[in-house]
Amino acid sequence: MSGRPLTRLSPFNMVSLALGFAFLYLPLVILVVFSFNASRLVSVWGGWSLRWYAELLNDQAMLEAAWMSLRVGVSSATLATVLGTMAAVALSRGSDFRGRTLFSGMLHAPLVMPEVITGLSLLLLFIAAGAERGFWTVTAAHTTLTMCFVAVIVQSRLNGLDRSLEEAAMDLGCSPLRAFFAVTLPMIMPAIAAAWMLAFTLSLDDLVIASFTTGPGASTLPIRIYSEVRLGVKPQINAICTLMVAFVALVIVVASLVSKLSEAKSGSAAPL
Amino acid sequence: MSASRNFARPARIAAIAPYLWMVVFxxxxxxxxxxxxxxxxxxxQPPYEPVFELAHGWQGLKAAVGQLSIENFRLLASDNLYVLSYLRSVAVAAVSALILVVLGYPLAYGMSRLPRGWQRVAILAVIVPFWTSFLIRIYAWINVLQRDGLLNDVLVALKIVSAPVAWLSTDTAMYIGIVYSYLPFMVLPLYATLSKMDTSLLEAAADLGCSRSRAFWLVTFPLSLPGIGAGALLCFIPIIGEFVIPDLLGGSGQMMIGQTLWAEFFTNRDWPVASAIAVVLLLVLLAPLIVYDRLQRRQLEVQS
Structure with missing residues (x-):
């Protein structure tokens, strides 16, 4: 019978959805479950236990790497959000200016550039400049990469914005700068917050660029985890990975709550 | 003077800081x-002979140009190690892109057929694993694939294999890792194309007596080709330069070019050769990058 709608969910659709999402989530679920395994053998279930988390607390090198990653993540994400938002404003509102093509090209290229190239080129720059490698060089490298993501996100929000509001503010005597801070900025705030969050997780996640641009004695968390993972599976690694997954999940929940709240707020403010 | 022009000047001034940053870094x-x-x-230390110092000025520059050597590039072309490494990278990226299309398409297609509200949930569900660290996702697969890991447990229990299989350090493991890591980059553009499709075309096909599968191959699939192209390139380009996945999951045989660059830099400390590899890699990526840019622009035109 050909009368049934062709746009309905078929059994084939359901099976591919189930298999697809199982593929995406099963490995992570297994990782998390085995971080609570009491047995040292990763494949043998020895009951629930928090012992690997306790051992993590005594792993000084891992804790220092985590602290370094957090500091780099917060500083580079903040710097990248400021610079990326400025770039987005220039591209979206600056109409045509000299060097615009080069500017947008430079902002889009790092999105697809292999990390080994970005990392190597930045290292050569830092060496030539005689910079001492460590916290600041990794922060600068991450800022360069993540501000491009920020620019893309904020620019697409700015392009979708109703410009008549900023124009009205300026007609009423606001300076452009004042109009931006009083009208435009509050409206793009959710996009800026999302961009900061993305920049932060990208920085927390990066192994290759950090490996090139850091100096001796300054390891980020991914560098530390990578050197452990090369030696094989260890329950402590499952534990630190689970903590990172939990942290990211927390960030996502907070982010969605914040955006719900701001939506609700702007919704109630709208009738004014 | 119109208000928007009023806004443009300070907006252009905002470009200065990020512009300088991107030029420098x-x-x-x-x-x-x-x-x-x-x-x-x-x-x-550093391990290369500088050919040009700014302090030597114009004379120094002229002398330096004479000293420039294409020795490193000649080495890349003559040593099979490098040529094979580039070829393997392109081959691995092409095979991975193909697997990603075959596996990603049914998922994206299923998502586009879900009720509206569920589609948003499904998009989120595809993205969420990607907010967790890339390294963690690869490590999760090491857990599953190791000799006494879960995959072998299941296969032995189901009597599909009689003894545990060595999955790690094989091409199979590497492809699993690549497909897992890049699946959203394939699924999301495909889903975007499929969900925007005009369903009245399918109704028309049904009215004209098309079966469900015929309508798919005659209507849906051809219309989704731009999405397939965009998704495949979005995966193909970065996979060529991939380092972590082949390093942690792949075998010790022929290396991909990202691994070769890494080894030249960190193990052999041959920075000039590593830089030459990077320059050639950029040239290799130029063609797919231009095609991708064209596709994106055409998509944008279609939308507007």
Whole structure:
């Protein structure tokens, strides 16, 4: 019978959805479950236990790497959000200016550039400049990469914005700068917050660029985890990975709550 | 004077800081890569012979140009190790892109058929694993694939294999890792194309007596080709330069070019050769990048 709608969910659709999402989530679920395994053998279930988390607390090198990653993540994400938002404003509102093509090209290229190239080129720059490698060089490298993501996100929000509001503010005597801070900025705030969050997780996640641009004695968390993972599976690694997954999940929940709240707020403010 | 022009000047001033930042941290470093790829290897710190010092001025520059050597590039072309490494990278990226299309399409197609509200949930569900660290996702697969891991447990229990299989350090493991890591980059553009499709075309096909599968192959699939192209390139380009996945999951045989670059840099400390590899890699990526840019622009035009 050909009368049934062709746009309905078929059994084939359901099976591919189930298999697809199982593929995406099963490995992570297994990782998390085995971080609570009491047995040292990763494949043998020895009951629930928090012992690997306790051992993590005594792993000084891992804790220092985590602290370094957090500091780099917060500083580079903040710097990248400021610079990326400025770039987005220039591209979206600056109409045509000299060097615009080069500017947008430079902002889009790092999105697809292999990390080994970005990392190597930045290292050569830092060496030539005689910079001492460590916290600041990794922060600068991450800022360069993540501000491009920020620019893309904020620019697409700015392009979708109703410009008549900023124009009205300026007609009423606001300076452009004042109009931006009083009208435009509050409206793009959710996009800026999302961009900061993305920049932060990208920085927390990066192994290759950090490996090139850091100096001796300054390891980020991914560098530390990578050197452990090369030696094989260890329950402590499952534990630190689970903590990172939990942290990211927390960030996502907070982010969605914040955006719900701001939506609700702007919704109630709208009738004014 | 219109208000929007009023806004444009300060907006352009906002470009100055990010512009300078990108010139210093993105453009200038490429000049360094190019310069060092043309330098001689030396056993020193840093391990290359500088061919040009700004302090020597114009005379120094003229002398330096004479000293530039394409020795490193000649080495890349003559040594099979490098040529094979580039070829393997392209081959692995092409095979991975193909697997990603075959596996990603049914998922994206299923998502586009879900009720509206569920579609948003499904998009989120595809993205969420990607907010967790990339390294963690690869590590999760090491857990599953190791000799006494879950996959072998299941296969032995189901009597599909009689003894545990060595999955790690094989091409199979590497492809699993790549497909897992890049699946959203394939699924999301495909889903975007499929969900925007005009369903009245399918109704028309049904009215004209098309079966469900015929309608798919005659209507849906051809219309989704731009999405397939965009998704495949979005995966193909970065996979060519991939380092972590082949390093942790792949075998010790032929290396991909990202691994070769890493080894030249960190193990052999041959910075000039590593830089030359990077320059050639950029040239290899140029063609797919241009095609991708064209596709994106055409998509944007179709939308507007």
């Amino acid at each position: 993105f453009l200038v470093p490429f000049a360094f890569i190019l310069k060092i790829s043309l330098s001689q290897t030396a056993i020193s």
